[in-house]
Amino acid sequence: MKKFLFTVLAIGSLGISNTQAAVTPAVTPVIKVTLLGTGVPLLNPQALAKGGRALSGLLVEAGTEKMLFDCGQGVYTRLVQSGGSMISPNIGVDKVFISHLHSDHIADLGPLFSIGALYRYKKPTDGAANNPLRVWGPGSGPNQPVATWAMMQAFRVAYQTDFHVRQLFTNPNDFSVTDDAVETMKSTTELKEGVVYSHGGVTVSAFLVDHNPMSPSYGFRVNYKGRSFVYSGDTTKSANVIKNASNVDLLVHEVYGYAREGGPEIYDYHTSPETAAEVFLEAKPKNVVYTHMVMPPGTSANDLIDRTRAAGYKGPLTPGQDLMVINVNSDATVTITPPGTTTASSKSITTSSAGVVTASTSSSSEIDINDVKATSDFMEISKYRQAQLKGNE
Numbered sequence: 001m002k003k004f005l006f007t008v009l010a011i012g013s014l015g016i017s018n019t020q021a022a023v024t025p026a027v028t029p030v031i032k033v034t035l036l037g038t039g040v041p042l043l044n045p046q047a048l049a050k051g052g053r054a055l056s057g058l059l060v061e062a063g064t065e066k067m068l069f070d071c072g073q074g075v076y077t078r079l080v081q082s083g084g085s086m087i088s089p090n091i092g093v094d095k096v097f098i099s100h101l102h103s104d105h106i107a108d109l110g111p112l113f114s115i116g117a118l119y120r121y122k123k124p125t126d127g128a129a130n131n132p133l134r135v136w137g138p139g140s141g142p143n144q145p146v147a148t149w150a151m152m153q154a155f156r157v158a159y160q161t162d163f164h165v166r167q168l169f170t171n172p173n174d175f176s177v178t179d180d181a182v183e184t185m186k187s188t189t190e191l192k193e194g195v196v197y198s199h200g201g202v203t204v205s206a207f208l209v210d211h212n213p214m215s216p217s218y219g220f221r222v223n224y225k226g227r228s229f230v231y232s233g234d235t236t237k238s239a240n241v242i243k244n245a246s247n248v249d250l251l252v253h254e255v256y257g258y259a260r261e262g263g264p265e266i267y268d269y270h271t272s273p274e275t276a277a278e279v280f281l282e283a284k285p286k287n288v289v290y291t292h293m294v295m296p297p298g299t300s301a302n303d304l305i306d307r308t309r310a311a312g313y314k315g316p317l318t319p320g321q322d323l324m325v326i327n328v329n330s331d332a333t334v335t336i337t338p339p340g341t342t343t344a345s346s347k348s349i350t351t352s353s354a355g356v357v358t359a360s361t362s363s364s365s366e367i368d369i370n371d372v373k374a375t376s377d378f379m380e381i382s383k384y385r386q387a388q389l390k391g392n393e
């Protein structure tokens with residue numbers, strides 16, 4: 001819709017009436033994905049700065065639905081930065097789907113649960129003035145006796161004083177912070193595979209992925225008006241990702257750039273660019289965007305792209321950036337808008353389902369974050385600590 005409005009305004013400024021502009025066939029966004037955190041827990045002082053990479057999270061808007069997938073460190077900040085309207089601010093998102101219980105996917109749930117309550121307005125037609133936070137996340141598993149419900153209860157206990165004192169300042173006819181917290185506990189759902197949420201024509205399905213020993217871990221698929229989106233969560237090559245992302249309009253997938261020798265356990269539960277190429281060649285998604293990008297020191301996001309290309313995947317593939325907006329449009333095209341640009345800007349790139357890029361991106365005067373070499377070397381730190389421990393034996 002936004003894109004159409006820009007079209008109308010642009011034509012209007014050329015002296016052509018809006019009536020004429022209105023007959024232009026409108027390509028409307030059906031599923032809007034805003035990347036909130038595309039980084040990982042490496043030591044990175046710039047993570048939350050402009051152009052930095054917060055930890056995992058993305059916002060999906062479809063129809064009247066607004067849904068957050070994962071909520072790692074920095075996602076609360078990015079939600080504020082991503083905007084939304086006065087009556088429906090993105091920070092007021094009330095539905096959260098958690099892929100797994102690593103802290104880089106859950107750490108900002110606390111602020112969203114507590115401070116976010118101030119912004120979870122109900123529409124006037126819905127009666128009362130607020131919506132409780134609703135959370136879907138993994139149940140227990142062999143290595144996670146404490147799962148999503150217990151985690152949310154722990155947040156509730158941690159924020160009990162905050163909830164109570166805010167309640168003292170709240171008009172009881174308006175809404176109840178403490179009642180909302182109780183509602184959150186009543187509506188927290190531990191995931192099973194299949195459709196986990198359905199409203200207004202939007203469906204969210206969960207599927208198991210392979211992030212062992214973090215199990216169960218999930219990926220998600222969103223369907224709306226014939227368009228589709230898949231988020232891999234954290235996983236190594238997963239048959240379920242391939243199945244669910246088969247011919248999907250947009251796949252947002254994780255990627256891990258270190259060699260296996262650097263840390264076999266970590267390598268084995270993530271996806272290298274070479275393995276990701278296999279996933280994409282088998283699933284044939286129409287567009288792929290990388291997130292959760294693990295870049296070894298001296299390498300960049302674009303190096304991850306180059307390695308995927310070298311492994312044989314030639315389809316549409318974009319390195320994600322925080323606050324990048326990706327629209328899956330009614331005609332099955334995908335419009336990718338980097339942060340800091342408008343939808344109508346020349347920096348937007350639109351790919352057809354055949355992968356044809358119809359507009360160029362980024363101006364030469366700006367530093368491209370995707371060329372910035374990573375400096376933090378988690379593996380070196382790890383090796384140093386191992387050596388220290390050996391020395392102490």
Ligand SMILES: [Zn+2]
Pocket residue numbers: 100102211214234
């Ligand atoms: Zn993980």
Ligand SMILES: [Zn+2]
Pocket residue numbers: 056102104105234292
């Ligand atoms: Zn992660």
